Amino acid sequence: MSASAAHGARRGRAARGGGHEEEHVNHERWLISYSDMITVLMALFIVLFAISQVDQDKYVALRDSLAAGFQDTTTSPSVLDGSAGTMDGTSVVPDTSPAAGTAGMVSADNGLGMQGSEPVPQPQPTTTDTATVDPEVLAAAEREAAHLQELQAMIAANLAANGLDGTVRFRIDERGLVLGLVADDVFFAAASAEMTDTARRVLDVAAPSLVGIGEQISVEGHANVIPVSGRYATNWELSADRATQVLRRLVESDGMPGGRIMAIGFGDTRPLVTDSSPEALMQNRRVDLVVLSAAPEQVRALLPALTAKG
Template sequence: MSSARGRGGRRRSSGHEEEHSNHERWLISYSDMITVLMALFIVLFAISQVDQQKYVALRDSLAAGFNTNAAPSVLDGSNGTLDGGSVDPQAAPATSTGGMVDADAGLGTQGANPSSVPAETVDPVLLEAARREAAHLEGVRAQLAGLLQANGLSDAVRFRIDERGLVMGLVADDVFFAAASAVLTPTARQVLDVSGPTLVSLAESISVEGHANTIPVSGRYPTNWELSSDRATQVLRHLVEVDGVAPQRIMAVGYGDARPLVDGPGEDAIVANRRVDLVILSSAPEAVRVLVPTLTGTEG
């Protein structure tokens, strides 16, 4: 009986044996974190060190590979500042001293003295865009001039390319308008009808600008302002109502005698300033338009 009790006691004592708990398990996670941080700092320290000799060798090899002896844009040294030696003054975009010509300018002042911009000082992108726009306007002028010449009307129109676009000046001795009159003559209607299809095909807007000479008017028109405005309106109406120019693309304005083509009181000024200008407005950006007159002939 005592032996049985001994065996039972041994069984009970073996059943109550407790597991050993590990209170140092956090050290493993902590050690891993410290190891990762140390590796991170080592990497950061390594990449922050620049081998100056290797950098210079890389720079020289790249310069030799691209066949250039130009000074590199990143300068040697550790102060992080530029001394201006790497700036190319020829690469700066050109600016116009006079800016864009006022949209009110008449044929007499537009393009008379186009600013000469050396090609080497102009942004190549802007210069190429200006060349394309100049070629486009030259093409329109050649097309209109050819049609007018084929109909014997080449002497009735004077062309000019300026910073606004292509100016088609309807200037001739009593060909378009009689004195103090806004009534279109048969020749004026013929010029508009010959030019109409080309004007209709264009995407640009058109400004019809009426002008008068300095002789005071009487009768129907109180001043030359009303006379010049009526002349522009009559041309606009003919282009829209007869030739089919979209009304959304065209506008009319009168300048009276404030924008003379020829200065002075002589007979030439009296005849030449009695006119209407059709301005095909360029849709190119202003920075491109200011370059166009320097790339084209100004009059034809």
């Protein structure tokens, strides 16, 4: 075959094949992605294994040091100084998240600067063992308990001097000092938010002691389970109105700063006594004045145990 014939044959084959030979396909390309995935998974498991190996002694020392540092930053030179902490599980603070059924909260504004607030749940008794509490926390709790007991004694003495002894029921719980104005027709008549003359006298006598402190005051209205009719659609409105009337007396007549006080209505959802006796109905128809302690939660959790001893 001549050279020209051979050249023509090659051109013919090239024309029939499109001018280019088909490239070879790499069917093992997926191995690269698979290898990358395996490598990442191996690194992940190595990291998980590494962080799962915790030195218990070092962890406890770090936890206690952080607790001590955040407890009192003014006296602790470092949060990692190895000092004894307070997070040992012995000082348990009860849950203070808002409970269900708080539709009776009153935003006491009325042009007096009185601001509403989230309702404060009724505290439950605690069994805190003060013998196992950090000494600094215990000392702070003892000072706060003494302050609240002194305030209680002052108000009780003023009431007694004005012939009103026994009209207020005092107790100290995790929130602070509670002045219970039990509505056994001394403060409010049944199904009424109109304060009696005795109720106004009690508030006027107690007010100077309450005005002279710096704590916030929560006025909390309660009602018993007997349905109301007439002016109030439900016990929510009745309890909220009672709390508001007490708040207004303290602000408008007794000089309480409006920014330090709030009014809340709880209806019949937080009874002191759960039976249906006349005594229970009387005790649950009440207004509580709560002097809210400004102490930390760890300190406030110890108040019931300390004041019960006294």
